Amino acid sequence: MSRTEKKFDAVAMMRSVRDRISAHIDGMTLEEELAWLASQDLKDPFLARLRERAARQAAPTGDASRRR
Numbered sequence: 001m002s003r004t005e006k007k008f009d010a011v012a013m014m015r016s017v018r019d020r021i022s023a024h025i026d027g028m029t030l031e032e033e034l035a036w037l038a039s040q041d042l043k044d045p046f047l048a049r050l051r052e053r054a055a056r057q058a059a060p061t062g063d064a065s066r067r068r
Contacts, residue, residue, distance in 0.1 A: 025033050038055070042048040 025036060028036065038051075042051060
């Protein structure tokens with residue numbers, strides 16, 4: 001089996017992004033983290049829809065029957 005040189009290392013990129021985000025949110029409260037996350041501009045429409053759905057699920061509805 002021959003080896004080819006990688007042009008893009010997804011694992012290294014993910015680690016780099018994770019480290020930058022971790023450094024940025026270090027010391028924030030949960031509420032501050034959630035506000036920061038919600039303020040981020042998502043250019044991918046799929047990710048934007050996922051965030052909107054998650055926000056709808058997390059929002060209190062006031063309907064006691066859904067909390068059982």
